[in-house]
Amino acid sequence: MTTGIESILVENRVFMPPEDLVKHANISGMDGYRALCDEANRDPNAFWARLARENLVWTKPFTQVLDESNAPFYKWYPDGELNASANCLDKHLGTPTENLTAIIFEADDGQVTRVTYKALHARVCQFANAIKGLGHKKGERAIIYMPMSIEAVVAMQACARLGIIHSVVFGGFSSKSIHERAVDVGATLMITADAQLRGSKTIALKDAVDEALAMGGCEAVTHVITYKRAGTAVQWHEGRDLWWHDVIAGQSSDCPPVSVNADHPLFILYTSGSTGKPKGVQHATGGFLLWSLMTMRWTFDAKPDDVFWCTADVGWVTGHSYVTYGPLAAGVTQVVFEGVPTYPNAGRFWSMIEQHKVTVFYTAPTAIRSLTKLAESDPTVHPDRYNLDSLRIIGSVGEPINPEAWVWYYKNVGHERCPVIDTWWQTETGAHMITPLPGVTPLKPGSCTLPLPGIDAAVVDEVGEEVERGKGGFLVIRRPWPSMICTIWGDPERFKKTYFPPELKGYYLAGDGAQRDKDDYFWIMGRIDDVLNVSGHRLGTMEVESALVAHPMVAEAAVVGRPDDTTGEAVVAFVVLNGAMPEGDQAIAVAKQLRDWVAKEIGPIAKPREIRFGENLPKTRSGKIMRRLLRVVAKGEPVTQDVSTLENPAILDQLSQAR
Numbered sequence: 101m102t103t104g105i106e107s108i109l110v111e112n113r114v115f116m117p118p119e120d121l122v123k124h125a126n127i128s129g130m131d132g133y134r135a136l137c138d139e140a141n142r143d144p145n146a147f148w149a150r151l152a153r154e155n156l157v158w159t160k161p162f163t164q165v166l167d168e169s170n171a172p173f174y175k176w177y178p179d180g181e182l183n184a185s186a187n188c189l190d191k192h193l194g195t196p197t198e199n200l201t202a203i204i205f206e207a208d209d210g211q212v213t214r215v216t217y218k219a220l221h222a223r224v225c226q227f228a229n230a231i232k233g234l235g236h237k238k239g240e241r242a243i244i245y246m247p248m249s250i251e252a253v254v255a256m257q258a259c260a261r262l263g264i265i266h267s268v269v270f271g272g273f274s275s276k277s278i279h280e281r282a283v284d285v286g287a288t289l290m291i292t293a294d295a296q297l298r299g300s301k302t303i304a305l306k307d308a309v310d311e312a313l314a315m316g317g318c319e320a321v322t323h324v325i326t327y328k329r330a331g332t333a334v335q336w337h338e339g340r341d342l343w344w345h346d347v348i349a350g351q352s353s354d355c356p357p358v359s360v361n362a363d364h365p366l367f368i369l370y371t372s373g374s375t376g377k378p379k380g381v382q383h384a385t386g387g388f389l390l391w392s393l394m395t396m397r398w399t400f401d402a403k404p405d406d407v408f409w410c411t412a413d414v415g416w417v418t419g420h421s422y423v424t425y426g427p428l429a430a431g432v433t434q435v436v437f438e439g440v441p442t443y444p445n446a447g448r449f450w451s452m453i454e455q456h457k458v459t460v461f462y463t464a465p466t467a468i469r470s471l472t473k474l475a476e477s478d479p480t481v482h483p484d485r486y487n488l489d490s491l492r493i494i495g496s497v498g499e500p501i502n503p504e505a506w507v508w509y510y511k512n513v514g515h516e517r518c519p520v521i522d523t524w525w526q527t528e529t530g531a532h533m534i535t536p537l538p539g540v541t542p543l544k545p546g547s548c549t550l551p552l553p554g555i556d557a558a559v560v561d562e563v564g565e566e567v568e569r570g571k572g573g574f575l576v577i578r579r580p581w582p583s584m585i586c587t588i589w590g591d592p593e594r595f596k597k598t599y600f601p602p603e604l605k606g607y608y609l610a611g612d613g614a615q616r617d618k619d620d621y622f623w624i625m626g627r628i629d630d631v632l633n634v635s636g637h638r639l640g641t642m643e644v645e646s647a648l649v650a651h652p653m654v655a656e657a658a659v660v661g662r663p664d665d666t667t668g669e670a671v672v673a674f675v676v677l678n679g680a681m682p683e684g685d686q687a688i689a690v691a692k693q694l695r696d697w698v699a700k701e702i703g704p705i706a707k708p709r710e711i712r713f714g715e716n717l718p719k720t721r722s723g724k725i726m727r728r729l730l731r732v733v734a735k736g737e738p739v740t741q742d743v744s745t746l747e748n749p750a751i752l753d754q755l756s757q758a759r
């Protein structure tokens with residue numbers, strides 16, 4: 101039985117972890133790692149129980165570790181109670197951590213604001229009291245649509261404090277995307293800002309929320325709270341709209357955390373799948389919190405004197421696990437950055453690492469690849485112009501990191517003394533799953549190496565049998581783990597069907613192809629479904645197609661990914677218009693119109709890089725669009741595959757020439 105996933109060339113270079121990390125890291129050496137893996141394998145429930153007891157603060161201790169009675173709807177620590185915000189903030193009060201800087205916020209224009217754990221706790225309490233005073237309570241859903249800011253973290257933490265389930269929408273998404281999510285979660289509260297500042301540009305946020313609410317269907321939203329960031333003019337809806345600064349005025353800086361069951365949803369975060377609209381991935385309070393904290397300690401070796409910087413936006417899962425929750429639960433100082441890596445110039449990341457003495461840096465391969473290009477063409481923004489001696493660990497997330505980018509990062513940013521920690525995980529997994537450990541794992545560029553203790557990852561064929569080393573297959577997780585997706589909000593059937601297909605023995609199907617090498621290392625080979633990864637952002641081809649066909653000029657559209665040196669993949673759309681096929685300048689103008697349309701429908705990240713017009717699309721006689729062939733055409737390669745089943749083979753030539 102084969103999955104059709106071919107094996108890839110495996111890189112042979114090996115880089116050993118630095119001696120001093122091997123000696124002093126929270127997991128020390130291969131023996132330390134093996135001991136934890138053995139403990140987890142011997143008795144998984146005992147292992148997960150020990151970690152949860154030792155590392156989380158429970159208001160009511162759990163007596164059951166895992167309820168499997170309704171698998172795959174697993175419930176972790178089901179009778180235990182706790183509060184996520186108390187585990188990130190209150191637990192530090194009265195300890196030396198309370199006076200430690202929790203967040204160093206650097207604004208787009210370079211202004212720096214610091215907030216200690218104690219002060220952050222007070223701000224979260226004040227805001228929580230404000231929303232409580234407005235009548236919002238446990239179990240309600242709040243949409244958060246905010247720029248990177250201390251306030252965004254405060255908003256999320258305040259929701260968690262009250263047991264309100266947050267659903268953060270990335271600030272780059274359109275009003276239509278906000279609307280879809282607000283309707284799907286049945287939001288009662290929205291938290292936003294007047295605008296966001298990125299790379300000296302001001303981008304309105306409150307306007308988008310207004311537009312979303314005007315679309316109808318979200319009448320349950322009773323309040324929109326707006327944080328004044330940019331001072332831009334906004335429309336005001338009396339009775340519904342409130343200013344952040346007004347609602348917190350006079351609020352007490354003490355707000356008792358609401359104790360919730362460990363499986364109470366902490367958040368719902370939408371992500372793209374291969375079919376339909378983005379799905380609301382639901383995460384539970386206890387399990388999510390445990391694994392975001394443990395991975396801070398293990399993967400990033402978090403220590404109290406660390407200055408941690410994860411560059412992800414809170415609109416993505418990385419910003420949930422490694423900005424809002426993990427770093428605070430771990431009690432480190434972290435940098436939160438409002439801007440973009442290229443403003444005022446492409447040395448911004450390096451200069452911030454130097455200025456804030458960042459010790460652990462975590463970013464995406466796309467950023468590394470684009471900054472490499474810029475640094476190689478402009479020596480003034482090359483990392484070697486900056487003092488990066490504070491760094492001890494450098495991480496990567498979101499997409500495969502190619503060996504060239506890996507080595508550049510290792511040499512030029514890590515100075516060959518910081519391990520590159522290539523973390524494989526997903527919105528659905530909540531936190532890291534397969535990753536090197538800084539004081540343990542010999543590194544191979546391009547491999548995310550070995551699973552974390554307790555994570556039973558494997559590469560299997562179509563019936564769930566493990567494939568031989570060196571062969572490609574489906575990446576699965578064979579045993580449940582605490583931070584796993586609980587369900588898809590409002591669509592339990594889709595959850596079961598997507599992640600636990602019956603033929604795979606009840607294993608969690610990640611949706612990635614992978615292979616393992618002779619040393620058991622994992623190599624991720626990209627998605628097996630119609631999900632694209634553009635600059636580390638997940639996009640469904642169907643979503644982009646639906647947006648395109650919603651345009652009155654478009655009759656049909658097919659979207660595929662094309663490999664791209666910087667963004668990993670680029671969106672290529674093949675479009676059939678109603679009426680004549682445009683040519684020359686007209687084609688350019690229509691393509692621009694459609695790109696802008698997609699940006700408006702979904703968000704700028706979904707804009708097709710290229711649009712090709714045709715009179716038709718390649719289809720089988722039964723009417724199925726042959727995306728496989730379109731991928732070849734998009735790459736600019738000749739089609740050598742058998743096209744005899746095509747209704748209209750000549751269309752391939754037309755699409756190949758239409759650039």
Ligand code: PRX
Nearest residue numbers: 497498499500522523524525526527624638
């Ligand atoms: O294809 C894998 C890729 O990103 C997908 C998950 O995307 P998302 O849910 O948006 O989460 C991104 C941040 C965790 C995966 O299915 N991916 C993520 N990390 C890696 C990766 N591919 C290769 N190597 C990685 N380190």
